Amino acid sequence: MSASERRFPRSLIEFQSRFATESACAQYLFERRWPQGFVCPGCGGGRAWLLKSKAFTYECADCDRQTSVTAGTIMHASKLPLTIWFWAAFLMATHSNGISALQLQNQLGLGSYRTAWMLCAKLRRAMVNPEREPLSGLVEADETIIPFRTKNDPVVMPAGRSGIGKMLVAGAVEIDSGKPRRARLKVIEGFGKHELHAFVLGAVALQTRLVTDDWPSYRNIPAVRHNAITLGPMAAHIALPWIHRLFSNLKRWGLGVYHGLRKTNLQHYLDEFVFRFNRRRTRHAAFDTLLGIGARTAPAPYPVLIRKAA
Ligand SMILES: [Zn+2]
Numbered sequence: 001m002s003a004s005e006r007r008f009p010r011s012l013i014e015f016q017s018r019f020a021t022e023s024a025c026a027q028y029l030f031e032r033r034w035p036q037g038f039v040c041p042g043c044g045g046g047r048a049w050l051l052k053s054k055a056f057t058y059e060c061a062d063c064d065r066q067t068s069v070t071a072g073t074i075m076h077a078s079k080l081p082l083t084i085w086f087w088a089a090f091l092m093a094t095h096s097n098g099i100s101a102l103q104l105q106n107q108l109g110l111g112s113y114r115t116a117w118m119l120c121a122k123l124r125r126a127m128v129n130p131e132r133e134p135l136s137g138l139v140e141a142d143e144t145i146i147p148f149r150t151k152n153d154p155v156v157m158p159a160g161r162s163g164i165g166k167m168l169v170a171g172a173v174e175i176d177s178g179k180p181r182r183a184r185l186k187v188i189e190g191f192g193k194h195e196l197h198a199f200v201l202g203a204v205a206l207q208t209r210l211v212t213d214d215w216p217s218y219r220n221i222p223a224v225r226h227n228a229i230t231l232g233p234m235a236a237h238i239a240l241p242w243i244h245r246l247f248s249n250l251k252r253w254g255l256g257v258y259h260g261l262r263k264t265n266l267q268h269y270l271d272e273f274v275f276r277f278n279r280r281r282t283r284h285a286a287f288d289t290l291l292g293i294g295a296r297t298a299p300a301p302y303p304v305l306i307r308k309a310a
Pocket residue numbers: 040041042043044045060061062063064065
């Protein structure tokens with residue numbers, strides 16, 4: 001466990017007392033963005049004044065550029081208080097099953113469902129780190145069919161590999177010392193070679209050891225070492241245990257939290273599920289990522305790096 005992980009609030013009471021005010025939230029953002037002190041994103045200068053006219057905004061003493069502590073995060077230009085953003089990110093990051101817009105509206109006392117819905121949608125969009133590393137080492141991959149519901153229809157239970165009227169999902173799980181690490185899930189149009197090759201190549205690094213069943217679409221993926229298991233009498237959940245467990249958890253989650261997933265926005269729900277799975281042991285990192293800190297913060301400009309080295 002890292003030092004920042006240990007500093008992360010362990011309970012609602014601790015979180016509430018720590019992030020009770022706008023300035024406490026802004027202070028946290030400042031420390032996470034500029035651990036060595038303010039750095040101007042324009043010129044790399046380190047001297048700045050805190051403006052009185054704009055909330056939590058610094059003006060560079062060298063180039064006059066104004067930088068808000070929320071610039072570059074999902075809170076940028078939001079009218080909602082930082083405390084609301086922090087609470088929403090905390091609830092989303094720590095709830096093992098996620099939280100619906102309606103629950104968020106009730107728990108945070110938000111004036112409208114629309115505000116809660118927008119908050120959820122923005123946080124959910126922050127759930128894919130554009131710079132995430134591909135899966136590597138040993139990876140199990142498989143594909144599945146998810147039943148979906150429409151407004152009035154019950155969930156349709158599908159059968160077989162044909163994709164008519166069903167949602168098709170490809171998945172991969174990275175295995176390290178017999179334990180699952182990170183996962184990927186993607187909506188696909190079919191179980192053909194084109195779709196599954198595209199999924200695997202987008203999800204794993206070069207020279208990954210890929211394990212699948214003997215479905216022919218996985219054959220001859222370039223730069224991947226492939227081991228196809230002929231299942232025969234051996235059940236798939238024994239040959240490919242982790243990807244099967246991921247799929248069954250996904251289906252249970254979809255039924256439990258959303259009463260069956262819908263076709264629209266399915267990829268966003270898959271992203272939310274994967275986000276939570278990949279960060280199940282690092283809630284602190286999940287919280288920071290959701291607020292848009294860290295992953296999207298640009299590295300220090302070159303002059304600053306030189307100055308620190310000197
Ligand atoms: Zn500057």
